[in-house]
Every structure is written in C-alpha cells, then in structure tokens.
Amino acid sequence: MSIHLPLVKLRWIALFIGLALLTVFVEMAVVRSAAFSQRAGQLAPGVIFDLIVGIPLLFYLFVVRRFGLSIRSLLFVLGGAMVVTMLILPRNQFHLIGLLRNGLLVVELTIAGYVLTQIRHILRHYRQLQAINPDFVINMQASLDTVLGRTALNRILVSELSVLRYSLFGWWAPVEKIEADSVFTTYRKSGQVALTVGIILVGLIETAGIHLLINRWNPTAAWIATLVGLYGLLFLVADLTASVKRPVLVRNDHVLLRFGLRGQVYISKEHIKRVDSIRDKPTPSPETMNGTLLSTPNVLLTLWNLTEARGPLGSQRSVRRIALFVDDKDEFIDKLTA
Structure with missing residues (x-):
C-alpha cells in the first residue's frame, strides 16, 4: 500500500x-x-x-x-x-x-x-538481504514488508530510520553497490555538496535566531520550532550522505536510479525509449520526475510505459520521464544505448 x-x-x-x-x-x-x-x-x-x-x-x-x-x-x-x-x-x-x-x-x-x-526477525531478514545487495533503504523496506506486512507506516519508518542512519553514521559506511555494478556518481560536478553545506550553515544561524526570537514569547514554542528546523537540516545532511553512498547503478539489463533520500527508480533497459542529453529542467508534469536537488539535470530518460518511482517518505508515483544529473554523462548514455 x-x-x-x-x-x-x-x-x-x-x-x-x-x-x-x-x-x-x-x-x-x-x-x-x-x-x-x-x-x-x-x-x-x-x-x-x-x-x-x-x-x-x-x-x-x-x-x-x-x-x-x-x-x-x-x-x-x-x-x-x-x-x-x-x-x-x-x-x-x-x-x-x-x-x-x-x-x-x-x-x-x-x-x-x-x-x-519483530525487531529480531526484521534484523535477521535484513542481514540476509544485505549480504546479497548492500542497499540500506531497499533492504530495510523489504524486511519490514516481509515481517510486518506492506503498509504506508513501514515506508514512513524506513524514511525516518534512513535520515538517522545517513546523517549520523553514513559517512563511515561503504558505497552501496556490488562488484558487478557500473557506478555513476551524481554529486562531484553538480555543485550539490557546496550548496548543501552552505544551506546547512545558514540554516543553523537562522534556527538559532528564530529560537531566541520566539523564546521571548513562548519558550515551548521556541524549542518546537528549533527541533523542526534542526530536523530539516538533519535531512539535508542525510540526503547529501546518501547521494554519495547511493550512486546510480547500471547492472546487466537493469538500471537503479537513486537520488539521495528523495527517491529511486528501478527500471529495465528494454523499457527505456530514449536517453537525451539536456541542459535545462524538463517541463513539470505528473509523469515527469526530477531527481536533482539544487542543480540542473543533464540527462533525460524517456520510457516506453509508465513505471513506479519512489519519492520522499516512501511515496509512490507513476512516471514516464526521469531527469537526473550524472557526472560522467556521456559514458552513462553510452551504457544505456549500447
């Protein structure tokens, strides 16, 4: 669900x-x-x-x-x-x-x-999946769905666990891939790292200022606003870490598009109709997914049919076009069109 x-x-x-x-x-x-x-x-x-x-x-x-x-x-x-x-x-x-x-x-x-x-069963199932394919988000989601049944609450829980994992411990974790994968990074040339770090630093200053301002009126409201602001900054840290540790993968006849903690799409190569090099964001539409954050996409995938894509908090939508930024754009396009 x-x-x-x-x-x-x-x-x-x-x-x-x-x-x-x-x-x-x-x-x-x-x-x-x-x-x-x-x-x-x-x-x-x-x-x-x-x-x-x-x-x-x-x-x-x-x-x-x-x-x-x-x-x-x-x-x-x-x-x-x-x-x-x-x-x-x-x-x-x-x-x-x-x-x-x-x-x-x-x-x-x-x-x-x-x-x-249930936690014991979930962890046992997660370790089994992790030994085959090291992807925290996918494996944790599959483990919760297997043990507890498929519910929207599982997706929300996975989202919150992912924020904690990647923000607090993600930098020490290895890149989530297997040896046979062709890895394509998305953060080296996009400017995402510098922009995200800048926003986090500015956000910390603004959060402290808002806390002091609201604290004069209501200390409880000030702490609530501060916690909300800090959580938003924590998500940015987690998303940046996940962008580094969860690159785009091309494996055999499938492609796994991963956009930090903001979404992912798993598609078969035969479902890809076109792969275009672009310079601007595509026209927004319900069937178009933009996988970039604080940057402009340089690749647009057009699919033959609608396919399921995951978004924030495990949300799902059907998309036909997917825009993303890939550092090695030409090699990525060659991989998909070969």
Missing part, C-alpha cells in the same frame, strides 16, 4: 479519527458534568468502557478490516486509549485508576515483547 492512499481509504481513516475524537470529547463532558460528580461510582465504569473498548472497536471496524492490518495493531490503540482514560478520569477514582495503571502496564509489556520479537 503506497502512501498515496485512495480517497475512499482516506475517508475511512478520517472517519475513525473523527469518531474517536468525538468519543473523547463526549466523555470529557460527562466527567465534568454535575451528574458525574454526584454519581461517579455508577458513571465512571461507563466512561472507561466507552474509551477502552469503544475506541479500539472503532479502529478495528474502520481501519483494521479496511486495510487488512494485523489484529496485533489493536494493542497500540488500546494502550493509547488507556492513557487518555487516565487523563480524563478525576483523581478521586483511585481504585479505577489503579486498575487502569495495572492494565496499561500489561499492555505495555505485551507491546514491548511483540516489538522486540
């Missing part, structure tokens, strides 16, 4: 969120009413039932069944419902709160055990 969900599925997610929020607001109104203060012993169990049973039930009906998710995903929603219930119930309901805390502890331990088990 791609992150570009059909409108019908988005409607079911929106319906669940709306009903869950409505349930929470209704129960908050009940707890704050005069009737609840007079008959808390009789009404509190009903509030607990509506939140702890009602919200997971809504999640099952509108999300689990519609998307084919595992029943185990209900554990996470149940844990969240318990936290909300503990926040809503008044403190004088000590015995009920105690039961909720014990129940929440059981749920947390169950979730922790499940997560640890």
